[in-house]
Amino acid sequence: MNTNEIPLPKGLVTVNDPPLTARERKFSRLLLFFEDIVKVPLFGCQHCGECVLSSTAFVCSQRCPKQLRNGPCGGTGDDGSCEVYPERTCVWYKIYFRSQLLNRMSLLYKINKVHNWNLQGTSSWLNVFRKRIEAPIWFVPHDEQKVKGLIADDAERED
């Protein structure tokens, strides 16, 4: 096995491109007011400004005590409880079963980028519009084949 050939995920960090201007920040605050009306009651939005809801089957991953954006830690209980706050359900446990229900499993294989803390508290709608962050994925057609493809792709690359 050659350990140097494992491919890297492209674009590991969300960078400040284009940079947030003072004017944009003001506008962002206004937009966030409306975003909050939708996202806080529905998803318990934590205002990361870098929304990954569409890849997490519309369960906010930022509610995890460790703010994990790429899957559960090793502490999920048998009943799906969070190890830090046992009275809560692990958000990734919810994400997994909701993804199954909504046929969005292929999105769980995606590596979400390192969070840009400059975007914390800004409107992700604006950030999507300004192409700082990826646009949400609304529909995932042929989810099952996609998962199979993802796994097969890796097998090919190895040969």
Add this chain to the structure above:
Amino acid sequence: MTLKEKIESNRFIVCGEIGPPQSCDGDVIRNKSKHFKGYVDAVNITDNQTAIARLSSIASAKILLDEGVEPIMQMTCRDRNRLAIQSDLLGAAALGIRNVLCLTGDHQKFGDHPEAKGVFDLDSIQLIATVATMNRGFLLSGFEMKKAPAFLIGAAANPFAEPFEMRIIRLHKKIQAGAHFIQTQPVFDLELFIRWMQRVVEMGLHEKTAILAGVLPVKSVKTLLWMKEKVPGVKIHDDYINRMKQARDPEEEGVQMAVEIIQTLRGIKGIRGIHLMPALWESITPTIIKEARLDMTN
């Protein structure tokens, strides 16, 4: 032969584990290292495990290196942001540390400083990708370094936590990010572990990374019960608890159990080695290695 070369060749790997002390006494590590030297391929150095402040993993790894034992430095995301992680990794590389195990880290709530701010700037998968990026000569800022480190990247996997299938997806992502080897949580439920390994082999993941199964020898039934209740994500089959309860000499039974688990693990397809975690019982390592016939050939 370094751990990297051993993983690239097809030999069976045995790793150990040392927890640094809650003091500045480096001799604790030097003394513990004697139980591993010549018996295992490399030794993990934990990084403030269970969120308890201890002698740093970099310093401990350097002490091990000076003792002639190859260290695997654990690096968690709980205590450092991306600046500190990268600078610590560069420092470790400069000291000659070649192996790093990337972890998210236990939540600070479980440790001795529950009031602390948990950082979690990166998660374990992003940390793996960060180390892989550094290996290619770049920092996360995009800065190209004059000299790149050459870390062997490790990651952890827990086959025993729910949801089962999500664990496979996460393993897939870790390999995708660049993990060269995987250490699993201690195996106390062989049935479930075999089921997990079957899925891993089915997906061909065992060919892309070296999977080292965790083995934790226990001294008493008390430890087993404590782990079952207090350590999240550890599943312990009732057979083991009953065996330890009925044992005349629990220590001997503990060794016997570990040896049996190792021998079963060796026969499972896709297993490249074991990761022995004799927590607070380092002195038992040589006995287990000998009884399980894992004696080193180097």
